[in-house]
């Protein structure tokens with residue numbers, strides 16, 4: 251008998267799931283990219299192009315939140331504050347320091363990653379609702395700090411944030427901005443996909459389900475909690491910076507309230523906690539609904555909150571989870587039937 | 594000596610769950626730990642695996658290295674794998690993923706490579722998955738690889754807990770009541786699997802077990818705990834006839850005939 255621990259020629263059964271060559275590994279992503287290129291021309295008007303950009307920014311945000319909340323199971327309510335830090339950092343870097351967008355974006359992401367690491371510290375000791383409260387406190391203080399700081403436009407807002415420019419051409423239309431946002435969104439989704447399919451994703455899921463069993467399996471729980479917070483903060487910083495430089499180049503602290511937080515949470519919960527595609531599905535659906543119901547601003551929090559509660563109660567794994575379960579069930583229908591017959 | 598523990602103690606409030614316990618294991622040994630409910634067996638495992646820190650005065654050497662006071666993941670990395678009395682399998686992850694989590698420490702690729710999805714990463718993933726499939730086949734769960742672990746039956750969960758520990762490629766395997774709640778046939782099957790794994794990988798094993806017969810049949814040396822103290826240690830045959838042990842285990846005095854009857858029946 252060969253040794254399963256060392257034998258490399260063992261038949262690849264489950265392993266066949268992993269794509270075998272670089273071409274097959276990257277092909278779906280390149281196809282996806284190609285499909286997305288003509289979308290701004292498919293859109294009928296500027297409003298739809300604006301919505302398209304917004305959806306993609308929210309996809310980045312939600313995919314990031316799904317990493318820390320969905321996969322690593324850390325109940326953070328501070329994500330929009332991280333987005334705010336990214337947005338304002340990017341705005342300050344371009345307007346006050348004259349940095350081009352292409353430097354401001356990574357700068358904002360770096361700044362947000364540091365903030366994310368700080369937001370993650372309470373998670374070493376707190377769980378669930380307590381962690382939610384701690385992160386909410388941090389988030390609100392960021393928003394209040396912005397509202398009270400004249401340098402950041404205080405409650406008047408921060409205006410005249412320049413659009414990115416490429417070879418001297420400002421990318422200020424929603425169509426041209428799409429080609430800044432879209433590749434970043436695709437790359438972000440790709441990176442999250444790779445990460446969550448690797449041992450990092452499994453470590454996140456393990457510490458979500460049972461930190462003690464994860465540690466006993468050799469997983470450094472603090473390291474992976476921090477990693478989840480930092481990586482998701484990088485996404486939030488990227489989304490924040492993109493939101494800042496999108497026309498009309500205006501930021502206001504009211505864009506980072508509890509309503510926005512609940513909205514982002516809803517994207518992840520509805521799309522499917524801990525499901526790689528969940529954040530994307532959720533971001534698309536929720537952004538559209540959010541924008542269509544803008545007129546009923548006063549009811550949004552109520553409705554979105556209700557939908558979260560209902561989803562958690564009746565569809566805890568979200569849309570992605572239902573798809574997952576369908577696929578799994580299909581695979582195991584035979585075994586279950588045999589069991590039922592035996593019983 | 595593979596494992597040298599001296600003076601391990603742990604109190605919960607005023608209760609001495611483990612007090613001043615020494616434990617020395619030779620490489621390749623199968624050690625049984627018995628004792629009545631609440632005698633500190635699981636607490637001792639928690640001390641060894643780093644879940645609890647031993648109180649001052651306790652030391653632990655593993656493979657010649659002082660590992661006293663290390664974190665659970667650091668202990669695990671050094672080759673000590675354990676199962677939990679309540680199993681603690683990852684119910685929402687698939688059976689295969691549970692094993693892959695166990696394999697975590699042996700990953701070669703780094704975090705940045707994983708994030709950008711380098712070729713080396715998915716080649717290694719592919720290889721490791723097939724290794725874990727072989728391990729699943731060995732413990733008899735290959736058909737369930739892609740099923741959520743929460744859907745397994747009780748006996749299968751026990752096998753999975755064992756498999757996850759084995760995926761860590763440990764030098765020392767610690768099993769906390771691995772056969773609890775199994776039917777006699779399944780107990781034998783599980784023990785056969787443990788023995789097969791031990792032979793195959795040259796493991797050292799510690800088994801906490803409630804079913805006396807299991808300990809007596811499988812272990813080289815048995816340590817007996819009562820009220821957190823180690824009251825006896827020796828080969829099963831000697832332990833079997835030690836009146837202190839039998840009394841501690843059964844919680845009352847018995848005459849010889851009663852004791853023999855009990856040992857036969859259990």
Ligand SMILES: Nc1ncnc2c1ncn2[C@@H]1O[C@H](COP(=O)(O)OP(=O)(O)O)[C@@H](O)[C@H]1O
Pocket residue numbers: 605608610628629630631632633634635636637
């Ligand atoms: N986390 C804990 N907090 C308080 N008391 C505990 C804890 N864990 C175990 N104990 C107590 O310590 C004693 C030993 O428990 P344990 O090690 O689980 O025994 P065993 O595994 O031998 O049945 C018991 O009296 C138990 O109630």
Ligand SMILES: [Mg+2]
Pocket residue numbers: 634635636678
């Ligand atoms: Mg116990």
